[in-house]
Amino acid sequence: MSEIHIRRARRADVEAIVAMLADDPLGAQRETPGDPSPYLRAFEAIDADANQLLVVAERDGEVAGTLQLTFIPGLSRRGATRALVEGVRVRSGLRGGGLGAHLMKWAVDEARRRGCALVQFTSDASRTRAHAFYERLGFEATHLGFKLML
Numbered sequence: 001m002s003e004i005h006i007r008r009a010r011r012a013d014v015e016a017i018v019a020m021l022a023d024d025p026l027g028a029q030r031e032t033p034g035d036p037s038p039y040l041r042a043f044e045a046i047d048a049d050a051n052q053l054l055v056v057a058e059r060d061g062e063v064a065g066t067l068q069l070t071f072i073p074g075l076s077r078r079g080a081t082r083a084l085v086e087g088v089r090v091r092s093g094l095r096g097g098g099l100g101a102h103l104m105k106w107a108v109d110e111a112r113r114r115g116c117a118l119v120q121f122t123s124d125a126s127r128t129r130a131h132a133f134y135e136r137l138g139f140e141a142t143h144l145g146f147k148l149m150l
Helices: 011-022 025-030 037-048 099-113 128-136
Strands: 004-008 052-059 062-073 081-090 118-121
Touching: 004 099, 011 025, 011 037, 011 052, 011 062, 011 081, 037 052, 052 099, 062 099, 081 099, 099 118, 099 128
Parallel strands: 081 118
Antiparallel strands: 004 052, 052 062, 062 081
16 A cells, blocks of 8 residues: 555545545435535534544545544543544545555544543444444444434
């Protein structure tokens, strides 16, 4: 694999990030890459929040992957801060080459660097291949997640 550079996302990266979010069966149902306005508003909010970190992985100068880390201070676990991982995506032509593992290992290292006690995330129940991937990285499916669509 050529060298991967992980950096904070910029406004100019939003189109590439949204394209990755939309490029799978679930994302194709919920994303609208042709309408950038909601994504740009969301980017501005994420970028302005010190507890949010949206990153891209660049390979050969192009956006190849992304994820968002949210740092959540809490009272449980003796006042522990958690890192929540969201929106992990790798460009379709690059999947299976180790970039996703590289991104997740980077996220764990960043969480550790910021003093987090744990890293957590949810994954759609239908993404069984992703679940096996996360388990290979050492994550355990310890909780059952619930959502209420509003």
